[in-house]
Amino acid sequence: MFSYCADPASLDRLHWFACYLTTAKQMMFYQSFLVVIVLMLITAPIALAAGLAGALAGRSHVLPLRWIGWAYANIVRGVPDIAFFLFVPIALDQGIEYLRLKVKCPDWTEPVRQGNDFVVCAAAKMPLNSAPQYVHELYGIALAIAAYTFVFGAFGANVLSGAMRAVPHAQLETAEAYGMTRGQITRRILLPQMWVYALPGLSNLWMILIKATPLLFLLGVEDVVYWARELGGSKTSAYTYAHPDWRLWYFLVLLVFYLLLTRVSEIAFARLSRRLSRGQATAAGMKEARA
Amino acid sequence: MKKTILSTALLALLASPVLAQDVVRMGTEGAYPPYNFIDDNGQVAGFERDLGDELCKRAALTCEWVTNDWDSIIPNLVSGNYDTIMAGMSITDERKEVIDFTQDYYPPTESIYIAPEDGVDLKTGVIAAQTGTIQAGYVAETGATLLEFATGDETIAAVKNGEADAVFADKDFLLPYTEDGSLKVVGDPVALGGGIGMGLRKSDTALKDKFDAAITAMKEDGSLNTLLVKYFGKDVTQY
Structure with a gap:
């Protein structure tokens, strides 16, 4: 990075650190913080949408839809997250490759499963072997987002269906008395009012999502935990910047990062809650009205 | 409408261009x-x-x-x-x-033990090795207490902070860690694999x-x- 970094062995402490902390490898560590934040910002709205769909399906008048909504919320919540984090990306990846095989190589005759191997034609690979590395990484992150969405959507569905039940029933009946259809009641009365009841549960979920991001490492995405472990481990003379075991310091940085992240989220949720309470027939809403 | 969107998305997923070189x-x-x-x-x-x-x-x-x-x-x-x-x-x-x-x-390869000091009982002590390696399998057979870690680096950390008595791994992986004098080779090399x-x-x-x-x-x-x-x-x- 700096011109004096050519020979690290000759540097004094301050300059050594200036060089060490700006190597390309360290930069990847700094980037991975962005990866984590971006991942959460993408996952949260998609998971919320999945949760809303699940909750609405659970209230549907169509019986099979209700079953699907119920099964989704209950089965996914009942299985350890980690099982889904391992299952969803592999199942999705192999499913997509199998579909592509059917379309791209119609005359492929070999079996897809040969012993332990999962074999598809080269054109059916997802992403293609010839794709640059960043495409492979983005694909891995997309699979991770799918896994997070699947799991957190189920928890979201449960929180939202609870919130929907908390909306005063009299209001829904009044709407019906005015002649609104079921769809209109859902859109005009139920959805706008349920958020304030859902918020505490959703903020909980968000916190859990933040803390679950180190699971990314398990999915092969090079996230903050991966780099902290890799950079912090003791380095022998095979590396340009040799140093003893510094994992303690690297993990301390992670600790501070996650604490800051949850603190900022808490403040944001407190504001959102105040905003949503306005004009609501709840204790917080009444207080807001008096103030 | 929804079906069209879904099938378009599916098509886009299935139809990325094929490049010639593998x-x-x-x-x-x-x-x-x-x-x-x-x-x-x-x-x-x-x-x-x-x-x-x-x-x-x-x-x-x-x-x-x-x-x-x-x-x-x-x-x-x-x-x-x-x-x-x-x-x-x-x-x-x-x-x-x-x-x-x-x-x-x-x-x-030859595998070796390294430890902070001589006199470690390699048959009964606590030996660190990386999970799923031939060395881990060997330690389990010798009767010593096997302490497994996900990476080689963590096995070194374990012996340095006293969690384990010695590390057992490939010679060429371990030797650089003995350079600064804090760890040294103990026992005899073992030919494995x-x-x-x-x-x-x-x-x-x-x-x-x-x-x-x-x-x-x-x-x-x-x-x-x-x-x-x-x-x-x-x-x-x-x-």
């Missing part, structure tokens, strides 16, 4: 210096990087390096995330049941033949020995 993806752990590690530029480096690049050149293949956790390195090979493993992996019968190996590109080879899917026989031919060529013209000496010193066993 790329071989080389999987490695990136945490086992000097065999393979991630250098300060964030690139895979080490003996296996140099050797792998040379093999690809000789076999006229375009290769790309990817890193993967040691724990899941074999499952991700067979499910097709990459095409080869070059990660200091010894050829053993147990692994051969799941994947294929090329001939060895590193002669059968059938050498280090490149792992491939069993169904990938054509690729295996190409790499086998390239390794043979490098053994014959002495260039493999040159690489071995460059990374492991002149005392290394040569072909």
